[in-house]
Amino acid sequence: MTTPLRGLLDRDVVAATAGVGLFAEALRDQAVPVTETEWAPPMAGTEADLATVMADRRRVEANALAFARMTAAEAKLVDVRPAAQALSLERGTFLHAGPPLEWARASGPMRGALIGAVLLEGLADTPEQAEEQLAAGHYTLEPCHHRDAVGPMAGVVSPSMWMYELRDDVHDNTSWCSLNEGLGKVLRYGAYGPEVIDRLHWMTRVLGPLLQQSVRASGPFDIKSIIAQMLQMGDEGHNRNRAGSLMLLRELLPGLITADAPSADIAEVVRFSGANEHFFLNLGMPACKLATLAAHNIPGCTIVTTMARNGTDFGIRVSGAGEEWFVGPANTPEGLFLGSFGPEDANPDIGDSAITETGGIGGFAMAAAPAIVKFVGGDVPFALEATQRMYGITEGEHTAYTVPILEFRGTPTGIDVTKVVRTGILPQINTGMAGAVAGVGQVGAGLVTPPVQCFPAALASLARRAEL
Amino acid sequence: MTTPLRGLLDRDVVAATAGVGLFAEALRDQAVPVTETEWAPPMAGTEADLATVMADRRRVEANALAFARMTAAEAKLVDVRPAAQALSLERGTFLHAGPPLEWARASGPMRGALIGAVLLEGLADTPEQAEEQLAAGHYTLEPCHHRDAVGPMAGVVSPSMWMYELRDDVHDNTSWCSLNEGLGKVLRYGAYGPEVIDRLHWMTRVLGPLLQQSVRASGPFDIKSIIAQMLQMGDEGHNRNRAGSLMLLRELLPGLITADAPSADIAEVVRFSGANEHFFLNLGMPACKLATLAAHNIPGCTIVTTMARNGTDFGIRVSGAGEEWFVGPANTPEGLFLGSFGPEDANPDIGDSAITETGGIGGFAMAAAPAIVKFVGGDVPFALEATQRMYGITEGEHTAYTVPILEFRGTPTGIDVTKVVRTGILPQINTGMAGAVAGVGQVGAGLVTPPVQCFPAALASLARRAEL
Numbered sequence: 001m002t003t004p005l006r007g008l009l010d011r012d013v014v015a016a017t018a019g020v021g022l023f024a025e026a027l028r029d030q031a032v033p034v035t036e037t038e039w040a041p042p043m044a045g046t047e048a049d050l051a052t053v054m055a056d057r058r059r060v061e062a063n064a065l066a067f068a069r070m071t072a073a074e075a076k077l078v079d080v081r082p083a084a085q086a087l088s089l090e091r092g093t094f095l096h097a098g099p100p101l102e103w104a105r106a107s108g109p110m111r112g113a114l115i116g117a118v119l120l121e122g123l124a125d126t127p128e129q130a131e132e133q134l135a136a137g138h139y140t141l142e143p144c145h146h147r148d149a150v151g152p153m154a155g156v157v158s159p160s161m162w163m164y165e166l167r168d169d170v171h172d173n174t175s176w177c178s179l180n181e182g183l184g185k186v187l188r189y190g191a192y193g194p195e196v197i198d199r200l201h202w203m204t205r206v207l208g209p210l211l212q213q214s215v216r217a218s219g220p221f222d223i224k225s226i227i228a229q230m231l232q233m234g235d236e237g238h239n240r241n242r243a244g245s246l247m248l249l250r251e252l253l254p255g256l257i258t259a260d261a262p263s264a265d266i267a268e269v270v271r272f273s274g275a276n277e278h279f280f281l282n283l284g285m286p287a288c289k290l291a292t293l294a295a296h297n298i299p300g301c302t303i304v305t306t307m308a309r310n311g312t313d314f315g316i317r318v319s320g321a322g323e324e325w326f327v328g329p330a331n332t333p334e335g336l337f338l339g340s341f342g343p344e345d346a347n348p349d350i351g352d353s354a355i356t357e358t359g360g361i362g363g364f365a366m367a368a369a370p371a372i373v374k375f376v377g378g379d380v381p382f383a384l385e386a387t388q389r390m391y392g393i394t395e396g397e398h399t400a401y402t403v404p405i406l407e408f409r410g411t412p413t414g415i416d417v418t419k420v421v422r423t424g425i426l427p428q429i430n431t432g433m434a435g436a437v438a439g440v441g442q443v444g445a446g447l448v449t450p451p452v453q454c455f456p457a458a459l460a461s462l463a464r465r466a467e468l
Numbered sequence: 469m470t471t472p473l474r475g476l477l478d479r480d481v482v483a484a485t486a487g488v489g490l491f492a493e494a495l496r497d498q499a500v501p502v503t504e505t506e507w508a509p510p511m512a513g514t515e516a517d518l519a520t521v522m523a524d525r526r527r528v529e530a531n532a533l534a535f536a537r538m539t540a541a542e543a544k545l546v547d548v549r550p551a552a553q554a555l556s557l558e559r560g561t562f563l564h565a566g567p568p569l570e571w572a573r574a575s576g577p578m579r580g581a582l583i584g585a586v587l588l589e590g591l592a593d594t595p596e597q598a599e600e601q602l603a604a605g606h607y608t609l610e611p612c613h614h615r616d617a618v619g620p621m622a623g624v625v626s627p628s629m630w631m632y633e634l635r636d637d638v639h640d641n642t643s644w645c646s647l648n649e650g651l652g653k654v655l656r657y658g659a660y661g662p663e664v665i666d667r668l669h670w671m672t673r674v675l676g677p678l679l680q681q682s683v684r685a686s687g688p689f690d691i692k693s694i695i696a697q698m699l700q701m702g703d704e705g706h707n708r709n710r711a712g713s714l715m716l717l718r719e720l721l722p723g724l725i726t727a728d729a730p731s732a733d734i735a736e737v738v739r740f741s742g743a744n745e746h747f748f749l750n751l752g753m754p755a756c757k758l759a760t761l762a763a764h765n766i767p768g769c770t771i772v773t774t775m776a777r778n779g780t781d782f783g784i785r786v787s788g789a790g791e792e793w794f795v796g797p798a799n800t801p802e803g804l805f806l807g808s809f810g811p812e813d814a815n816p817d818i819g820d821s822a823i824t825e826t827g828g829i830g831g832f833a834m835a836a837a838p839a840i841v842k843f844v845g846g847d848v849p850f851a852l853e854a855t856q857r858m859y860g861i862t863e864g865e866h867t868a869y870t871v872p873i874l875e876f877r878g879t880p881t882g883i884d885v886t887k888v889v890r891t892g893i894l895p896q897i898n899t900g901m902a903g904a905v906a907g908v909g910q911v912g913a914g915l916v917t918p919p920v921q922c923f924p925a926a927l928a929s930l931a932r933r934a935e936l
Contacts, residue, residue: 229710232702232839233701233702233703233710233711233839234700234701234702234711234872235701242697242701242711243701243702243710243711243714246711246714246715246717246718247714249714249718250714250717250742253721253738253742254735254738254739257725257731257734257735257738258731258735263725263726266725267722267725267726270721270722270725271722274718274721370872370873371700371701371872379875380872380873380875380876381875404702404838404839404848405838405848405873407847407848407849408848
């Protein structure tokens with residue numbers, strides 16, 4: 001028999017350390033070269049669940065399958081239709097962003113958006129009346145995600161609003177998102193003044209039908225391909241959608257120009273769409289929803305398939321834990337403010353748009369979009385570091401979405417609950433910030449993470465379902 | 469009196485070395501910490517001229533003024549007109565890229581483009597006849613630059629071609645560039661087949677007049693602002709113009725949609741323009757020409773104001789040396805090839821598009837456009853390094869054009885002949901590659917530098933003009 005360790009200590013000692021710095025310091029004091037690696041203990045109290053879930057015999061394969069499905073999912077814009085048709089949304093039902101929510105616990109911007117939607121539908125004559133009806137429980141509130149839809153910020157959808165309809169034929173899934181209203185005083189940020197409702201009426205009367213004509217005439221349009229390209233053009237797909245919006249406009253144009261409509265309407269639709277640098281967000285979100293939907297409901301899988309906020313709670317769902325939500329209080333983003341607004345004006349984190357991070361773009365792709373730091377705060381090294389940090393909690397590197405400055409490395413994709421719990425690293429989200437008071441609208445944009453507790457809770461559920 | 473050096477050698481010696489590595493190695497052998505800096509002797513035989521030009525009492529102020537003018541220059545797209553009107557271009561005169569050239573010395577793509585232009589103007593019925601006329605000296609050939617115009621690749625302009633007209637009101641300058649034909653078999657790459665001539669006729673009949681209507685209806689358009697934005701969107705403005713082209717299209721759209729023309733023509737113009745990712749190049753080039761024009765003809769100034777190639781010669785002009793060209797044989801780019809083309813198919817460097825590098829973008833801004841390496845070759849570290857290397861030969865950092873990944877540092881702007889000669893660092897250009905044979909068209913894209921000899925020649929001229 002050989003002795004494999006023979007001679008090991010005859011050579012100079014070279015050490016690697018993990019965790020607290022004391023060991024490394026002690027070695028350096030003795031002139032021993034040392035390489036330190038980062039390490040932190042798992043989140044408190046998770047050791048037993050972690051051991052159980054890591055031992056689930058289905059886990060490795062389930063996660064690999066989820067990742068393969070997420071990255072293979074298509075996203076084709078196939079139609080634009082009113083929510084009443086597309087989602088069979090009933091009069092008196094309103095969809096909203098994030099996990100389930102009741103009026104009593106709803107934040108200012110969520111209340112403002114619901115009031116606006118009630119007014120838009122003609123169910124009340126005044127904001128006060130709408131608020132009374134909502135408070136009295138006249139209406140049904142339901143998460144967008146429960147109908148495979150997504151909505152930015154408050155994410156309120158009512159039956160007359162027009163929706164983008166996206167298809168993933170590979171996995172036979174469909175997802176929907178409302179049309180983007182632009183920035184500032186808009187419904188999704190909780191504003192509901194007359195100019196907000198007028199704009200929504202115009203969107204229903206002119207914008208939606210014209211987009212429908214264009215998509216039906218020259219679609220379907222490959223939204224996944226636009227996301228892949230925009231990451232080569234300084235966008236990350238959550239708070240920077242400049243190139244994506246221009247590419248979408250280019251796709252829509254031929255069908256718009258030849259549409260059967262007054263040329264003044266066409267010109268206004270082009271002007272409205274071209275002026276909105278976030279126009280594409282409402283396509284990128286359902287594209288990411290289709291990716292995560294394809295990865296959902298795989299037994300034993302520890303990949304996060306939903307992260308969503310309703311302005312009060314932050315909720316996640318996990319592939320192997322079905323329709324269960326794991327919820328904690330939403331954090332308030334830190335970032336840059338518009339005009340004279342400041343941190344005290346900001347509502348806690350809100351919106352389904354964290355589906356972008358769940359799908360491997362947004363905050364996870366900030367290295368592709370260094371200029372975003374001028375909008376959400378942070379600096380360029382932070383943007384690079386954010387993406388690199390996310391490789392530590394994800395299943396793999398996206399096969400279609402790549403980051404040029406990282407030498408075309410795929411974006412970190414497929415948040416693994418076990419990796420989040422083991423490392424304590426939380427998903428990096430960037431986001432718009434709504435004013436905390438109903439009616440105010442957007443006050444800024446910033447950086448935020450989910451509340452820690454969602455992940456140990458999800459892990460516990462996975463542990464209960466584990467097959468060893 | 470104090471002795472300032474007292475105690476210097478009482479402390480540990482810390483050394484910095486420049487140039488050959490022997491000194492640093494010798495110090496390291498003696499365990500002396502050493503910082504090496506790059507240094508190379510000036511270009512051979514330039515020492516005397518360099519001393520004279522560096523001593524020119526006007527130099528420092530002249531260069532600062534040139535830089536200030538370059539970065540302050542505006543670039544507004546104010547009109548689109550035929551060259552006959554815009555440049556008073558006479559029938560029988562043809563403009564071309566680069567320094568002055570005679571037919572006998574013209575390369576394949578330059579000959580092909582001139583043949584095509586003669587056919588377009590209806591001056592000959594066949595390519596053979598056009599070639600005979602050109603060889604017999606029937607026509608006048610003149611550099612675009614001599615009329616403050618610029619042309620990509622062969623850069624051939626004939627009277628019936630429509631030109632973008634850009635204004636810099638700050639310095640009261642105007643510049644022009646022809647309309648972009650798209651990629652592949654196009655006149656500017658030396659192709660002159662029937663499909664090339666047909667497209668040029670359509671551009672003259674439909675595209676030009678419609679662009680004119682749009683610019684006159686809703687212009688002027690701020691091209692400088694688009695360049696500033698495209699650098700935030702992964703373009704460098706020479707061989708990557710994707711975001712720029714989309715932003716230009718967005719500006720032109722309202723005026724196109726409401727133009728007085730058949731909607732089929734409008735739709736075709738939008739489709740043609742939207743499909744061309746280099747559409748913007750022909751705006752970026754005259755914008756850079758306006759910047760360098762503002763810096764030209766300042767006595768004592770050592771800043772390069774023109775770099776241009778005619779496919780045979782590479783020529784530069786320098787602010788303090790007036791209209792004199794300093795010429796050397798054009799290098800052949802190295803890079804990536806289309807289809808089955810290879811290095812043996814490539815013509816030497818051609819086109820006025822190196823005005824982008826002269827103006828501080830293009831190869832000088834490659835750090836802003838890491839994805840360009842997929843088109844011109846090299847790798848991402850090279851793209852970053854190229855921009856950083858150019859800071860060593862330029863007067864300053866552009867005030868409007870910034871590179872996000874370099875933490876919004878301004879692009880290296882204003883090539884200083886003295887710095888090029890002192891360091892031996894040549895300007896980094898990226899470029900399209902034309903086929904060497906007339907009629908072939910584009911064969912690839914790559915990286916290239918000017919021939920060395922332009923710079924000592926320019927320095928010698930500056931030395932003769934020096935005021936000590």
